Amino acid sequence: MASITAGGMHMPKLGLGTWGMTGAACTDAVLRALGHGYRHIDTAQMYGNEDAVGAALARTDVARGDIHLTTKVWWENLQPDAMRRAMDDSLRKLRTPYVDLYLIHWPAPDMDLGATLGQMVRFQEQGLARHIGVSNFTVALLRQAIEEIGAPIVCNQVEYHVNLEQSRVLAYLRAKGLALTAYCPLGRGGLARDRVLARIAGRNGVTAAQVALAWLFGQDGVAAIPKAARDENQLANLAALDLRLDADDLAAIAALPKHERLVDPTGFAPAWDSPG
Numbered sequence: 360m361a362s363i364t365a366g367g368m369h370m371p372k373l374g375l376g377t378w379g380m381t382g383a384a385c386t387d388a389v390l391r392a393l394g395h396g397y398r399h400i401d402t403a404q405m406y407g408n409e410d411a412v413g414a415a416l417a418r419t420d421v422a423r424g425d426i427h428l429t430t431k432v433w434w435e436n437l438q439p440d441a442m443r444r445a446m447d448d449s450l451r452k453l454r455t456p457y458v459d460l461y462l463i464h465w466p467a468p469d470m471d472l473g474a475t476l477g478q479m480v481r482f483q484e485q486g487l488a489r490h491i492g493v494s495n496f497t498v499a500l501l502r503q504a505i506e507e508i509g510a511p512i513v514c515n516q517v518e519y520h521v522n523l524e525q526s527r528v529l530a531y532l533r534a535k536g537l538a539l540t541a542y543c544p545l546g547r548g549g550l551a552r553d554r555v556l557a558r559i560a561g562r563n564g565v566t567a568a569q570v571a572l573a574w575l576f577g578q579d580g581v582a583a584i585p586k587a588a589r590d591e592n593q594l595a596n597l598a599a600l601d602l603r604l605d606a607d608d609l610a611a612i613a614a615l616p617k618h619e620r621l622v623d624p625t626g627f628a629p630a631w632d633s634p635g
Protein backbone atom coordinates (compact mmCIF):
# COMPACT_ATOMS: atom_id res chain seq x y z
CA MET A 360 0.00 0.00 0.00
CA ALA A 361 1.14 3.58 -0.69
CA SER A 362 2.74 5.12 2.36
CA ILE A 363 4.20 8.41 3.48
CA THR A 364 7.54 8.97 5.11
CA ALA A 365 7.95 11.68 7.74
CA GLY A 366 10.78 12.02 10.23
CA GLY A 367 11.75 8.37 9.79
CA MET A 368 8.16 7.11 10.11
CA HIS A 369 6.58 5.11 7.29
CA MET A 370 2.79 5.25 7.53
CA PRO A 371 0.30 3.75 5.07
CA LYS A 372 -1.75 6.47 3.39
CA LEU A 373 -4.98 4.67 4.24
CA GLY A 374 -5.82 3.77 7.83
CA LEU A 375 -8.94 2.42 9.47
CA GLY A 376 -10.61 4.93 11.81
CA THR A 377 -12.31 3.24 14.76
CA TRP A 378 -14.17 6.00 16.60
CA GLY A 379 -17.70 4.87 17.47
CA MET A 380 -16.94 1.16 17.25
CA THR A 381 -16.50 -0.87 20.44
CA GLY A 382 -16.51 -4.48 21.62
CA ALA A 383 -16.92 -7.43 19.27
CA ALA A 384 -18.12 -5.21 16.39
CA CYS A 385 -14.87 -3.23 16.57
CA THR A 386 -12.71 -6.37 16.82
CA ASP A 387 -14.53 -7.82 13.83
CA ALA A 388 -14.17 -4.63 11.75
CA VAL A 389 -10.43 -4.40 12.49
CA LEU A 390 -9.92 -8.10 11.68
CA ARG A 391 -11.78 -7.77 8.38
CA ALA A 392 -9.83 -4.64 7.48
CA LEU A 393 -6.52 -6.41 8.14
CA GLY A 394 -7.76 -9.31 6.03
CA HIS A 395 -8.51 -6.90 3.16
CA GLY A 396 -4.99 -5.48 3.33
CA TYR A 397 -5.28 -2.51 5.70
CA ARG A 398 -2.02 -2.04 7.61
CA HIS A 399 -2.82 1.13 9.57
CA ILE A 400 -5.28 1.30 12.48
CA ASP A 401 -6.25 4.48 14.35
CA THR A 402 -7.60 4.34 17.90
CA ALA A 403 -7.44 6.47 21.08
CA GLN A 404 -7.64 6.15 24.83
CA MET A 405 -10.87 8.15 24.67
CA TYR A 406 -12.61 5.86 22.13
CA GLY A 407 -13.03 3.11 24.75
CA ASN A 408 -12.09 0.49 22.15
CA GLU A 409 -8.37 -0.15 22.63
CA ASP A 410 -9.26 -3.50 24.22
CA ALA A 411 -11.30 -4.43 21.13
CA VAL A 412 -8.50 -3.35 18.79
CA GLY A 413 -6.07 -5.33 20.96
CA ALA A 414 -8.26 -8.41 20.62
CA ALA A 415 -8.03 -8.08 16.83
CA LEU A 416 -4.24 -7.64 16.97
CA ALA A 417 -4.03 -10.80 19.08
CA ARG A 418 -6.16 -12.81 16.63
CA THR A 419 -4.96 -11.63 13.22
CA ASP A 420 -2.44 -13.55 11.13
CA VAL A 421 -0.81 -10.26 10.13
CA ALA A 422 2.49 -9.75 11.93
CA ARG A 423 2.54 -6.91 14.45
CA GLY A 424 5.57 -5.46 12.71
CA ASP A 425 3.56 -5.06 9.50
CA ILE A 426 0.85 -2.96 11.19
CA HIS A 427 1.06 0.77 11.86
CA LEU A 428 -0.88 1.36 15.09
CA THR A 429 -1.76 4.84 16.31
CA THR A 430 -3.28 5.70 19.67
CA LYS A 431 -3.73 8.98 21.52
CA VAL A 432 -3.60 10.33 25.05
CA TRP A 433 -6.63 12.39 26.10
CA TRP A 434 -6.15 16.10 26.82
CA GLU A 435 -7.10 15.78 30.50
CA ASN A 436 -4.15 13.40 31.04
CA LEU A 437 -1.25 15.54 29.79
CA GLN A 438 0.68 15.70 33.09
CA PRO A 439 3.69 13.31 32.95
CA ASP A 440 2.36 10.94 35.66
CA ALA A 441 -1.08 10.73 34.10
CA MET A 442 0.51 10.21 30.68
CA ARG A 443 2.54 7.31 32.03
CA ARG A 444 -0.60 5.69 33.43
CA ALA A 445 -2.45 6.30 30.16
CA MET A 446 0.36 4.77 28.11
CA ASP A 447 0.55 1.68 30.36
CA ASP A 448 -3.21 1.24 30.13
CA SER A 449 -3.24 1.67 26.33
CA LEU A 450 -0.42 -0.85 25.78
CA ARG A 451 -2.07 -3.38 28.12
CA LYS A 452 -5.41 -3.07 26.32
CA LEU A 453 -3.82 -3.10 22.87
CA ARG A 454 -1.78 -6.18 23.88
CA THR A 455 1.37 -4.80 22.35
CA PRO A 456 4.71 -3.64 23.77
CA TYR A 457 4.71 -0.47 21.63
CA VAL A 458 2.60 1.74 19.44
CA ASP A 459 3.88 3.04 16.13
CA LEU A 460 2.57 6.55 16.71
CA TYR A 461 1.48 8.15 19.98
CA LEU A 462 -0.43 11.40 19.68
CA ILE A 463 -1.52 14.17 22.03
CA HIS A 464 -5.24 13.93 21.17
CA TRP A 465 -6.05 17.60 21.80
CA PRO A 466 -3.97 20.48 23.16
CA ALA A 467 -5.22 21.26 26.70
CA PRO A 468 -5.97 24.93 27.40
CA ASP A 469 -3.75 24.95 30.52
CA MET A 470 -1.07 22.44 29.47
CA ASP A 471 2.64 22.73 30.09
CA LEU A 472 3.54 21.79 26.53
CA GLY A 473 7.26 21.46 27.29
CA ALA A 474 6.63 18.95 30.11
CA THR A 475 4.05 17.05 28.04
CA LEU A 476 6.33 16.74 25.02
CA GLY A 477 9.22 15.82 27.33
CA GLN A 478 7.19 12.82 28.49
CA MET A 479 6.33 11.95 24.88
CA VAL A 480 10.05 11.93 24.06
CA ARG A 481 10.69 9.64 27.05
CA PHE A 482 8.07 7.22 25.71
CA GLN A 483 9.99 7.17 22.44
CA GLU A 484 13.34 6.67 24.18
CA GLN A 485 11.84 3.80 26.19
CA GLY A 486 10.60 2.12 23.00
CA LEU A 487 6.93 2.42 23.98
CA ALA A 488 6.20 4.72 21.03
CA ARG A 489 8.13 4.36 17.78
CA HIS A 490 7.12 7.90 16.82
CA ILE A 491 5.31 10.76 18.51
CA GLY A 492 2.96 13.43 17.24
CA VAL A 493 0.03 15.68 17.93
CA SER A 494 -3.57 16.11 16.91
CA ASN A 495 -5.74 19.20 16.55
CA PHE A 496 -2.69 21.47 16.72
CA THR A 497 -2.77 24.87 15.03
CA VAL A 498 0.25 26.37 13.26
CA ALA A 499 0.99 28.46 16.38
CA LEU A 500 1.02 25.31 18.56
CA LEU A 501 3.09 23.39 16.00
CA ARG A 502 5.62 26.24 15.97
CA GLN A 503 5.82 26.15 19.76
CA ALA A 504 6.29 22.36 19.79
CA ILE A 505 8.84 22.24 16.97
CA GLU A 506 10.69 25.56 16.96
CA GLU A 507 10.63 26.54 20.67
CA ILE A 508 10.62 23.13 22.37
CA GLY A 509 12.39 21.16 19.65
CA ALA A 510 10.13 18.10 19.97
CA PRO A 511 10.72 15.44 17.28
CA ILE A 512 7.03 15.14 16.32
CA VAL A 513 6.29 13.58 12.94
CA CYS A 514 2.57 14.10 12.45
CA ASN A 515 -0.44 16.31 13.12
CA GLN A 516 -3.82 14.58 12.87
CA VAL A 517 -6.54 17.11 12.01
CA GLU A 518 -9.99 17.28 10.50
CA TYR A 519 -9.46 17.58 6.76
CA HIS A 520 -11.83 16.92 3.88
CA VAL A 521 -13.13 18.57 0.71
CA ASN A 522 -15.28 20.95 2.79
CA LEU A 523 -12.56 22.12 5.21
CA GLU A 524 -9.54 24.18 4.22
CA GLN A 525 -6.28 23.23 5.95
CA SER A 526 -3.76 24.87 3.64
CA ARG A 527 -1.88 26.78 6.40
CA VAL A 528 -1.39 23.68 8.57
CA LEU A 529 -0.49 21.57 5.54
CA ALA A 530 2.04 24.12 4.22
CA TYR A 531 3.73 24.29 7.63
CA LEU A 532 3.88 20.51 8.00
CA ARG A 533 5.25 20.09 4.46
CA ALA A 534 7.92 22.71 5.06
CA LYS A 535 9.05 20.66 8.06
CA GLY A 536 8.75 17.30 6.24
CA LEU A 537 5.95 16.10 8.54
CA ALA A 538 2.74 14.15 7.89
CA LEU A 539 -0.86 15.30 8.04
CA THR A 540 -3.39 12.60 8.89
CA ALA A 541 -6.90 13.58 7.80
CA TYR A 542 -9.70 12.66 10.19
CA CYS A 543 -13.38 12.77 9.22
CA PRO A 544 -12.17 12.38 5.60
CA LEU A 545 -15.73 11.50 4.59
CA GLY A 546 -17.30 14.28 6.64
CA ARG A 547 -18.63 11.61 9.01
CA GLY A 548 -20.23 9.91 6.01
CA GLY A 549 -22.08 12.97 4.69
CA LEU A 550 -19.71 13.42 1.73
CA ALA A 551 -20.98 10.12 0.30
CA ARG A 552 -24.13 12.10 -0.58
CA ASP A 553 -22.46 15.26 -1.94
CA ARG A 554 -23.84 16.20 -5.37
CA VAL A 555 -20.65 17.69 -6.82
CA LEU A 556 -18.62 14.67 -5.71
CA ALA A 557 -21.33 12.39 -7.15
CA ARG A 558 -20.99 14.12 -10.55
CA ILE A 559 -17.21 13.64 -10.51
CA ALA A 560 -17.74 10.05 -9.38
CA GLY A 561 -20.10 9.43 -12.30
CA ARG A 562 -17.44 10.59 -14.78
CA ASN A 563 -14.91 8.21 -13.17
CA GLY A 564 -17.18 5.20 -12.57
CA VAL A 565 -16.66 5.34 -8.79
CA THR A 566 -18.57 6.67 -5.74
CA ALA A 567 -18.63 10.13 -4.18
CA ALA A 568 -16.91 8.78 -1.05
CA GLN A 569 -14.09 7.39 -3.17
CA VAL A 570 -13.64 10.80 -4.82
CA ALA A 571 -13.44 12.45 -1.38
CA LEU A 572 -10.69 10.02 -0.35
CA ALA A 573 -8.80 10.14 -3.67
CA TRP A 574 -8.60 13.94 -3.30
CA LEU A 575 -6.75 13.43 0.01
CA PHE A 576 -4.58 10.52 -1.18
CA GLY A 577 -3.45 12.63 -4.15
CA GLN A 578 -1.80 15.16 -1.81
CA ASP A 579 1.84 14.76 -0.76
CA GLY A 580 2.32 13.98 2.90
CA VAL A 581 -1.38 13.36 3.57
CA ALA A 582 -2.87 10.14 4.99
CA ALA A 583 -6.57 9.51 5.68
CA ILE A 584 -8.30 7.33 8.24
CA PRO A 585 -11.92 6.76 7.18
CA LYS A 586 -13.94 4.75 9.68
CA ALA A 587 -15.70 1.89 7.92
CA ALA A 588 -17.52 -0.89 9.72
CA ARG A 589 -19.05 -2.33 6.57
CA ASP A 590 -17.08 -4.59 4.27
CA GLU A 591 -18.18 -2.83 1.09
CA ASN A 592 -17.01 0.50 2.52
CA GLN A 593 -13.67 -0.92 3.66
CA LEU A 594 -13.08 -2.31 0.16
CA ALA A 595 -14.26 0.85 -1.61
CA ASN A 596 -11.87 2.94 0.48
CA LEU A 597 -8.96 0.67 -0.39
CA ALA A 598 -9.83 0.96 -4.09
CA ALA A 599 -9.82 4.77 -3.77
CA LEU A 600 -6.02 4.57 -3.43
CA ASP A 601 -5.87 3.78 -7.17
CA LEU A 602 -8.18 6.59 -8.29
CA ARG A 603 -6.54 9.60 -9.99
CA LEU A 604 -8.57 12.80 -10.32
CA ASP A 605 -8.00 15.06 -13.34
CA ALA A 606 -7.71 18.86 -13.49
CA ASP A 607 -11.48 19.32 -14.05
CA ASP A 608 -12.27 17.11 -11.06
CA LEU A 609 -9.82 19.05 -8.87
CA ALA A 610 -11.21 22.41 -10.02
CA ALA A 611 -14.75 21.32 -9.10
CA ILE A 612 -13.56 20.23 -5.65
CA ALA A 613 -11.62 23.48 -5.18
CA ALA A 614 -14.88 25.40 -5.69
CA LEU A 615 -16.72 23.56 -2.86
CA PRO A 616 -17.42 25.34 0.47
CA LYS A 617 -14.29 25.08 2.64
CA HIS A 618 -15.38 26.13 6.15
CA GLU A 619 -17.44 23.17 7.37
CA ARG A 620 -15.70 22.07 10.55
CA LEU A 621 -17.52 19.11 12.12
CA VAL A 622 -15.42 18.58 15.27
CA ASP A 623 -15.09 21.71 17.43
CA PRO A 624 -15.60 20.78 21.09
CA THR A 625 -16.53 23.55 23.50
CA GLY A 626 -14.10 24.06 26.35
CA PHE A 627 -10.89 22.66 24.91
CA ALA A 628 -10.69 23.15 21.11
CA PRO A 629 -7.87 25.61 20.29
CA ALA A 630 -8.40 28.93 18.50
CA TRP A 631 -8.26 27.49 14.97
CA ASP A 632 -6.10 29.01 12.25
CA SER A 633 -7.88 31.30 9.85
CA PRO A 634 -8.27 29.41 6.56
CA GLY A 635 -5.99 29.98 3.57
Ligand SMILES: NC(=O)c1ccc[n+]([C@@H]2O[C@H](COP(=O)([O-])OP(=O)(O)OC[C@H]3O[C@@H](n4cnc5c(N)ncnc54)[C@H](OP(=O)(O)O)[C@@H]3O)[C@@H](O)[C@H]2O)c1
Nearest residue numbers: 376377378542543544545546547548568585586588589592
Ligand atom coordinates in the same frame (compact mmCIF):
# COMPACT_ATOMS: atom_id res chain seq x y z
N1 LIG B 1 -7.96 13.17 16.40
C1 LIG B 1 -9.22 13.50 16.55
O1 LIG B 1 -9.56 14.42 17.33
C2 LIG B 1 -10.27 12.76 15.78
C3 LIG B 1 -11.58 13.28 15.70
C4 LIG B 1 -12.51 12.57 14.95
C5 LIG B 1 -12.15 11.39 14.31
N2 LIG B 1 -10.89 10.87 14.43
C6 LIG B 1 -10.47 9.61 13.76
O2 LIG B 1 -10.81 9.70 12.40
C7 LIG B 1 -11.63 8.60 12.03
C8 LIG B 1 -12.55 8.95 10.89
O3 LIG B 1 -13.46 9.99 11.23
P1 LIG B 1 -15.01 9.69 11.52
O4 LIG B 1 -15.18 8.30 11.94
O5 LIG B 1 -15.48 10.75 12.44
O6 LIG B 1 -15.73 9.99 10.12
P2 LIG B 1 -15.51 9.51 8.59
O7 LIG B 1 -14.43 8.54 8.48
O8 LIG B 1 -15.43 10.78 7.80
O9 LIG B 1 -16.92 8.84 8.23
C9 LIG B 1 -17.29 7.59 8.73
C10 LIG B 1 -18.66 7.24 8.15
O10 LIG B 1 -18.53 7.08 6.74
C11 LIG B 1 -19.08 5.83 6.34
N3 LIG B 1 -18.29 5.32 5.21
C12 LIG B 1 -17.03 4.80 5.26
N4 LIG B 1 -16.62 4.47 4.02
C13 LIG B 1 -17.64 4.77 3.18
C14 LIG B 1 -17.82 4.63 1.80
N5 LIG B 1 -16.85 4.15 0.99
N6 LIG B 1 -19.02 5.02 1.25
C15 LIG B 1 -19.98 5.53 2.05
N7 LIG B 1 -19.88 5.69 3.38
C16 LIG B 1 -18.70 5.30 3.95
C17 LIG B 1 -18.97 4.93 7.56
O11 LIG B 1 -19.97 3.90 7.47
P3 LIG B 1 -19.78 2.41 8.06
O12 LIG B 1 -18.96 2.52 9.32
O13 LIG B 1 -21.19 1.98 8.31
O14 LIG B 1 -19.11 1.55 7.05
C18 LIG B 1 -19.22 5.93 8.67
O15 LIG B 1 -20.62 6.13 8.86
C19 LIG B 1 -12.33 8.24 13.35
O16 LIG B 1 -12.94 6.96 13.30
C20 LIG B 1 -11.18 8.37 14.32
O17 LIG B 1 -10.34 7.21 14.24
C21 LIG B 1 -9.93 11.57 15.14
